[in-house]
Amino acid sequence: MPVTRKFLGIDRPVLVSATSCLLDYFTRGDQADLSQVVVVVPGRRAGRRLVELLVDEATERQLTLLLPVIETVGRLPERLYEPQRPFASELVQRLVWTNALLQTPDEVRGRIMPHAPDVEDHSSWQQLAEMLRCQHVELAGEQLDFAAVARQLAGASSHRESARWEALVEVQDRFHRLLDELDLWDRQTARLVAIREGECRLDQTLFLVGTVDINRTTRAMLEQVGQQVTALVFAPECWADRFAGDGCLLPDPWSNVRIPIAEDRIHVVGGPADQATCIANCVSRLQGRYRADELTIGLADEQLVQPVQRQLQRCGVAARWGPGGPLSESSPYRLLEAFSNYLASRRFQDYAALVRHPDLFDWLSAQGATGDWLSLLDRFYEEQLPYEFVPPQHASASGRADRKPGAAAMPGVAADSLSELDLVWCLTESLLNPLRKSRSVHSWAEVLLDLLASIYADCAFDRQLTSDRMKLQACESLRDACLALDEVPRELALEVSADQAITWVLESVGSSIVSSSAESAVVEMLGWLELPMDDAPVLVIAGVNEGNVPESVNSDLFLPNSLRQRLGLVDNTQRYARDAYAISLLQAVREELFVVLGRRTATSDPLLPSRLLFAVDDDQIAQRTLVCFQETEPKRIDGRLCPPADSIVSIYQVPHPAPLSEPIQALPVTAFRSYLTCPYRFYLRHVLGLTSLDDCSEELGAAAFGTLLHEVLRRFGTSSSRDSMDAKAIQEMLEGALEEIWGERFGRNTRAAVNVQLEQMRVRLRAFAPQQAAWAAKGWRIDYVESPQDKLVSSIEVDGQGFGLLGRIDRVDVHVETGQRIVFDYKSGDRALNPDRTHRQAGQWVDLQLPLYRYLASSLGFNDPVQLGFILLPKDTSTASFSLAEWSEAELNEAYHVAHDIIRKVRDEAFWPPSDGMPGYDEFPEICGGSLSPSAGLTE
Numbered sequence: 001m002p003v004t005r006k007f008l009g010i011d012r013p014v015l016v017s018a019t020s021c022l023l024d025y026f027t028r029g030d031q032a033d034l035s036q037v038v039v040v041v042p043g044r045r046a047g048r049r050l051v052e053l054l055v056d057e058a059t060e061r062q063l064t065l066l067l068p069v070i071e072t073v074g075r076l077p078e079r080l081y082e083p084q085r086p087f088a089s090e091l092v093q094r095l096v097w098t099n100a101l102l103q104t105p106d107e108v109r110g111r112i113m114p115h116a117p118d119v120e121d122h123s124s125w126q127q128l129a130e131m132l133r134c135q136h137v138e139l140a141g142e143q144l145d146f147a148a149v150a151r152q153l154a155g156a157s158s159h160r161e162s163a164r165w166e167a168l169v170e171v172q173d174r175f176h177r178l179l180d181e182l183d184l185w186d187r188q189t190a191r192l193v194a195i196r197e198g199e200c201r202l203d204q205t206l207f208l209v210g211t212v213d214i215n216r217t218t219r220a221m222l223e224q225v226g227q228q229v230t231a232l233v234f235a236p237e238c239w240a241d242r243f244a245g246d247g248c249l250l251p252d253p254w255s256n257v258r259i260p261i262a263e264d265r266i267h268v269v270g271g272p273a274d275q276a277t278c279i280a281n282c283v284s285r286l287q288g289r290y291r292a293d294e295l296t297i298g299l300a301d302e303q304l305v306q307p308v309q310r311q312l313q314r315c316g317v318a319a320r321w322g323p324g325g326p327l328s329e330s331s332p333y334r335l336l337e338a339f340s341n342y343l344a345s346r347r348f349q350d351y352a353a354l355v356r357h358p359d360l361f362d363w364l365s366a367q368g369a370t371g372d373w374l375s376l377l378d379r380f381y382e383e384q385l386p387y388e389f390v391p392p393q394h395a396s397a398s399g400r401a402d403r404k405p406g407a408a409a410m411p412g413v414a415a416d417s418l419s420e421l422d423l424v425w426c427l428t429e430s431l432l433n434p435l436r437k438s439r440s441v442h443s444w445a446e447v448l449l450d451l452l453a454s455i456y457a458d459c460a461f462d463r464q465l466t467s468d469r470m471k472l473q474a475c476e477s478l479r480d481a482c483l484a485l486d487e488v489p490r491e492l493a494l495e496v497s498a499d500q501a502i503t504w505v506l507e508s509v510g511s512s513i514v515s516s517s518a519e520s521a522v523v524e525m526l527g528w529l530e531l532p533m534d535d536a537p538v539l540v541i542a543g544v545n546e547g548n549v550p551e552s553v554n555s556d557l558f559l560p561n562s563l564r565q566r567l568g569l570v571d572n573t574q575r576y577a578r579d580a581y582a583i584s585l586l587q588a589v590r591e592e593l594f595v596v597l598g599r600r601t602a603t604s605d606p607l608l609p610s611r612l613l614f615a616v617d618d619d620q621i622a623q624r625t626l627v628c629f630q631e632t633e634p635k636r637i638d639g640r641l642c643p644p645a646d647s648i649v650s651i652y653q654v655p656h657p658a659p660l661s662e663p664i665q666a667l668p669v670t671a672f673r674s675y676l677t678c679p680y681r682f683y684l685r686h687v688l689g690l691t692s693l694d695d696c697s698e699e700l701g702a703a704a705f706g707t708l709l710h711e712v713l714r715r716f717g718t719s720s721s722r723d724s725m726d727a728k729a730i731q732e733m734l735e736g737a738l739e740e741i742w743g744e745r746f747g748r749n750t751r752a753a754v755n756v757q758l759e760q761m762r763v764r765l766r767a768f769a770p771q772q773a774a775w776a777a778k779g780w781r782i783d784y785v786e787s788p789q790d791k792l793v794s795s796i797e798v799d800g801q802g803f804g805l806l807g808r809i810d811r812v813d814v815h816v817e818t819g820q821r822i823v824f825d826y827k828s829g830d831r832a833l834n835p836d837r838t839h840r841q842a843g844q845w846v847d848l849q850l851p852l853y854r855y856l857a858s859s860l861g862f863n864d865p866v867q868l869g870f871i872l873l874p875k876d877t878s879t880a881s882f883s884l885a886e887w888s889e890a891e892l893n894e895a896y897h898v899a900h901d902i903i904r905k906v907r908d909e910a911f912w913p914p915s916d917g918m919p920g921y922d923e924f925p926e927i928c929g930g931s932l933s934p935s936a937g938l939t940e
Contacts, residue, residue, distance in 0.1 A: 001227035003208075003246040007237045010588040013535035014234045015046065018209045019053040021232060022068070023061065032058055034068035038206045040076050045322060045526075046210065046533035047072065053535075069204070073211050073218065078187070080202060080221045081194035085185040089484055090133070091504055093179075093186055095441075095492045097129035097136075098122075100174040104167075111167040123500070135558055136172065140188030141215040142569050143195070146172040149559075152566055182489050191217050200224035207232060210533055212249045213578050216568070219246055234532075234585060242581075254577035259584055259615040263627050265593060266613065270631060271600045272304055275542045276311035282540050282594040283317075290592075292317070292521045296536040300528040301543030303602065308525065308542070322526040327512040330474035335359050335455065336448075340502040343435055346388045348381060352695045355428060363455050367427050373420045378693035380421065385700060386749045391422040431455075435498035444501035445486035452478060470514045477512055481505040532582045539586060542596040546608040550579040576611070583612055599631045654929050657683050657911040664906050666793075666804025669852040675902050676846055677918070683911035684924050692923045699753040706828040708745070709761055709873060710786075710810065712737045713768075713826055717785030717811055725776045731769035735762060764828070767877035775813075775882055783821065784812035784860060794855040796896075798903045805855050811871070812857065822867040822884065823853045832874040835885035839895075848902075850885055851895035 008017045022039070023032050034054075041047045047070035058065035071079060088096065101109065102125060109116055117124035139145060150165040179186060194200055195217065202225040208214075209232050214222075222229050223246070231247025242253040269278045279297060286295075297319065299305060305321050312319045327333055335357050342350040354360060356374065380389075431454060434447050456475055461468040482505055526534060528549060531541070546552070552572050564571040587593060598607050609628035616624050657680070667686065675682040684690045700708070712734060716722060721733040742758055786808040795802040811824040827833070839847040850868040857866050869884040887895075914928045922928070 003222060003226045003229045003231050005231050005233055005240075005243070005245065005247055007233045007235055007240065009236050010234055010585055013589045014210050014533055014585070015050050015053055015535050017234060018050065018207075018232055019057050022054065022207065023057055023063070027061075027063060030062065031064045031066070032061075033066045035066040036204050037068035038071055038079065038202075038204050039068045040071050040073060040206065040208050040211055042073055042210055042533060043530060044072060045530060049533070049535070050209070068207075073214055077191050077194075077218055077221055080200045080225060081191070082199070082201075083185065083190050084193075085183060085190075087190070088179060088182070088184040088186050089487065089508075091484060091508060092182075092184065092488055092492065093133050094126060094129050095488065095494075096178045096182070097133050097171075097175055098125050099178055099492070100171050101125060101129055101132070103174060104171050108167045108170050111163045112171070122494075122496070131557070132168070132171065132175075136175075136186075137188055138559075138569070139567075140192060141217050142567070143192065143216045143220060144567060144569075145169075145192075149563075149567065152563075182491060184489075188217075191221065195220045195224070198224060202228050204228070206230070208247055210234060212243075212247065212581060213570075213574070214246070214248055215570075219248065222246060235581075249574070249577045249581055251573045251577040254580045255573065257580050257584065257615060258617060259580065259587065259612055261583075261587060261593070261595060261613065263624070265595055266627055267594065267596045268609070268628055268631050269596065269598060271598060271604070272307045272602050273311075275304055275596050275598050276307040278596050279308055279540050279542055279594075280311050280315050280317075282596070283538075286538065286592065290538050292523050294536050295523050295538045295540075296531070296534050297523060297525045298528060298531045298534075298539055298541040299525055299543055300541065300548040301545070302527065304543050305525060312523065317523055318521065319523040319525055322524045322530065324513040324515040325470060326510075327474050327477055327514050328506070328510045330514055331357075331359050331471055332452065332456070332474045332478055333506060333509070336452075336478065336502050337506055339432075339435065339451070340499040340506070343432070343497070343502075344499040348386050348389045349695060351389045351428075352377060352381070355424060359455055359459075360428075362459075364424055364427055366458070369420065369424045369427060371420045373424050375693060376421055377424075378695050381695040382693060382697070382701070382704060384746060384749075385697065385751055385754050386746075387751055388749060389425070390749065391425045438495040438497050439501075440490075440495055441488045441492065441501065441504075442486045442490070444496070444498065445482050445484075447498070448482045448485075448501065448505065449479065452482070473514045477509045477514075478505065481508045484508065528579075528582070532585050537591040539590045539592070540594040540596065541586070542598075544595050544597040544610045544613065546610050549583070549610045549612060550576045580612060580615065597628070652929060654680075654914060654927065657687075657909065660687070660909055666806055667903075667906070669805055669807040669849050669856065672852065672899060672902055673847040673849065675906070676848075676898075678915035678928075679905070679911045680914035680928065681918075681922075681924055684927060687911070690924065690927075698751060700757050702829065705757060705761070706826075708741060709764065709828045710826055711741055712761070712765065713810070713871075714785050714788075715741075717782050722782045723776060725773050727770040727773040730772050731766055734765040734769060738762060738765060763877060764873045764875075764880070767880040768871075768873055771880055771882065779816045780813045780822075781816055782811060783814040784809070786810055792856045792859050794859045796852075796855055796899065796903070798900045803903050805852055807849075807853070807856050809853055809856055809860075812860065812862070812866070820867065821857075821862055821864070822869055823850070823857050824869050824871050824882075825850065825853070826873065827870045828873045830875040832872045832876065832879035832881070832883075834883045835868065835870055836887070838870075839885075845895050845898045848895050848899050851887075851892050852899060854892075 006021070008021060012020075018039075022034060022037070026032050026034050026037065039047075039050065041050060051067060051070060054065060054067065102119065106116075113128070117128075136146070139149065146165060146168045150162065150169050153162040153165055155162075176189065200221045206222075206225070206229045208222075208229065211231070212233075226246075229246075233243055233247045235243065242250055242257075244250055267278050267282070269275055283295065297308060299308065309319050309321070338350070338354040338357050338360075342354045344350075355364065355377070377389075380386075431451060434450070439447065452475065461472050463469050463472065485501065485505070524534075524536070528541075528543075531539065543549075550572070552575065559567075559569065561571050565573070595613070597609055597613075600607060613628055614621060614624055664687065671682065671686045674685060715737040716730070716734055719733055719737075721729055724730050724733075738758070738761060746754065791806055791808055794805045796805055797803070809823055810826045813822045813824060814820070827838075835850055839845060839850060853868060854866060867884060868887075869882060872879065872881050872883055874880065
């Protein structure tokens with residue numbers, strides 16, 4: 001007996017109509033007994049909302065209500081038959097598919113994939129197995145198997161594809177045999193057998209609510225119990241030819257349906273941020289006529305969730321992503337992921353990501369790691385750029401470094417600081433040690449549960465806090481996923497590494513949702529497929545672009561769209577029908593509907609309007625085209641949801657300098673350039689002592705590169721070769737010093753890019769050697785080189801008060817005949833810029849380093865005027881040279897006047913405002929609002 005169709009029209013929202021229909025049908029006297037009814041809905045949210053509406057309307061009618069069983073389409077089939085065997089989990093199925101592939105003869109496998117992975121490459125085989133499992137699941141959902149596809153391709157022009165599917169049939173048969181040997185079943189095959197054997201039964205009345213795109217397998221099962229099934233169709237009776245007998249959509253009739261959306265409700269803007277602004281503007285047009293729970297924001301593109309949430313938050317409106325947060329974004333999930341990444345790679349970046357995870361950081365702090373070890377870790381990385389992290393105390397024992405005995409691992413860092421890093425490493429290793437060796441799959445369940453318990457067992461959670469509740473839900477899901485490893489049959493218990501076991505656990509829960517709290521005064525944001533079941537009177541839909549609405553997939557490796565059509569699988573035509581019905585329904589039942597679409601993605605890739613927007617009469621196509629391709633800037637509309645105009649630029653305010661407790665009495669000579677560039681950034685760096693540290697560099701930065709070259713040249717300046725006029729001898733000394741320093745600093749535990757930089761330094765030093773030999777031949781000798789431990793101190797008088805100057809001079813040379821001295825500074829930048837180009841621009845002083853070196857030179861006892869210059873070791877080695885400054889005494893006096901003026905301003909604490917348009921690298925863009933618009937966040 002066929003399924004009964006009942007058309008309910010489209011004058012009310014789907015669930016509201018369904019509620020009235022069910023209560024009308026089952027009310028007897030003052031009681032509505034739905035206890036023997038199963039109501040099938042597309043998703044769990046629709047089920048929860050239906051229960052709310054049933055309770056509300058029953059209360060309004062003063063009825064005693066016995067609730068129905070609410071079921072989702074995905075879980076319905078198992079209500080219609082009795083499984084004969086236990087079901088294999090997804091992990092077990094994947095492992096069985098893997099074995100089926102590996103046991104298939106090479107000749108057969110070669111027809112599936114000409115270049116198979118190595119037999120020991122377990123990860124690649126498991127990826128292939130998962131691909132086949134997904135194909136099996138999809139085909140079985142449409143009452144098909146691999147043999148059906150092979151029959152469809154038999155005699156086709158593509159012999160290669162036909163042969164491939166014939167080979168896949170052998171693999172699928174082997175998969176079923178292996179499952180039989182384990183006395184297990186997969187759900188898809190169980191459903192097909194139930195249909196074939198006529199085993200579907202139902203003891204209750206079943207109502208289908210809004211289930212317009214059920215797969216063929218479920219429809220066949222419903223057909224066997226059709227006499228007890230009623231499909232509630234939310235459409236007028238005149239649309240009957242657009243629906244099958246069981247209430248599902250017929251694709252062809254929907255291909256020419258007209259969808260009349262008013263053009264003033266279609267808004268075409270730029271990127272995601274513009275769409276978010278446009279949504280707020282659309283809502284503001286409502287002028288407060290609707291409550292928050294009467295408004296829904298539909299997002300056809302989930303990439304819009306965060307931009308929309310941020311925009312509404314700025315407008316003072318709380319918004320919630322209805323499905324909840326992905327479990328893959330939860331803290332416990334990301335902690336396990338960090339463990340897996342580090343175990344698989346042992347890279348420093350993965351170690352840093354692991355110990356920076358907030359939950360592990362809290363655990364480390366509780367175990368006694370309470371210092372500022374994260375900054376030490378960053379400094380360690382900047383100094384050494386290691387491939388993997390091994391603290392100095394463990395480097396020798398591990399065999400992963402070959403530094404010379406007694407060599408400093410981190411110049412300028414105290415030994416007790418290194419012990420903090422050692423403590424963190426030891427604590428982290430205590431968690432990692434049980435994860436080091438391979439184990440059988442089921443053995444990992446207890447180990448991973450112990451790991452989670454170590455981190456979270458002593459944490460105090462408050463279920464009233466959304467963050468704690470979501471973390472607990474994530475922990476519970478991960479616990480269940482770990483326990484599932486223990487259920488893997490021992491016959492499949494191959495040995496795997498911890499990172500592989502963790503990957504399986506994460507994959508099993510990765511698509512799960514962690515529900516958020518249910519708050520009444522919150523605007524709900526929903527995905528496209530959930531919108532037809534929503535009953536809010538106002539709807540704003542964003543992301544209505546081609547590829548989102550309708551969804552389109554044409555690049556399936558095994559099942560391209562053309563083959564899908566031949567097999568009757570869900571294809572682009574059916575997706576179009578589903579979405580055309582959805583938008584027709586939304587248009588009909590909403591009091592207010594706004595459609596927003598973008599022209600660009602967040603990465604500026606172009607977007608096209610949805611085809612559904614062009615489902616209009618022929619004489620309207622031209623006008624609709626103009627509307628959909630004419631981008632407009634989202635305009636501000638006065639209304640309750642719009643933030644004040646003066647808050648549109650930025651809600652961030654750059655912090656003003658605080659008054660100093662003590663006046664600044666001295667400065668490094670290099671700090672004067674900082675002040676000239678930006679007084680505020682000078683304050684951050686030289687007054688507050690802020691620095692920028694990170695662990696992202698893949699190679700030595702310019703400063704670290706220069707520091708190493710300086711150290712090589714310093715050692716040359718103290719060596720017996722310092723006065724040599726033999727270029728070859730100088731080169732040998734320099735290269736020997738470079739190798740020695742490199743071994744002390746890096747050893748073998750470093751990156752390939754850093755080793756390339758070693759060779760770049762070698763090339764620059766080779767270019768310097770003949771220049772130094774020629775310079776010595778002219779009678780110049782090295783008289784002084786900097787000492788790493790000592791900083792020169794001098795004083796300059798300004799307005800009758802002394803002011804300290806601090807710094808280090810790289811080198812001072814003296815002429816053996818004239819006694820003239822030259823103060824040199826080594827420069828290893830990419831470009832060979834002479835002193836004047838570095839210190840002055842357009843005749844204005846921008847750097848005072850060399851002029852102020854004259855003051856520092858006096859602290860060395862050099863009372864006669866000294867010359868100034870650079871020793872250039874640039875990227876272009878042909879321009880390596882000794883470059884002397886040619887400033888007159890008058891020009892140097894100008895520099896000293898600039899220095900006096902800076903000292904006066906520093907004494908007056910004139911550090912505001914920040915400079916705009918920083919030339920080159922900005923060390924503090926976030927603090928100074930550099931990532932915002934010009935002058936953003938500045939206040940007088």
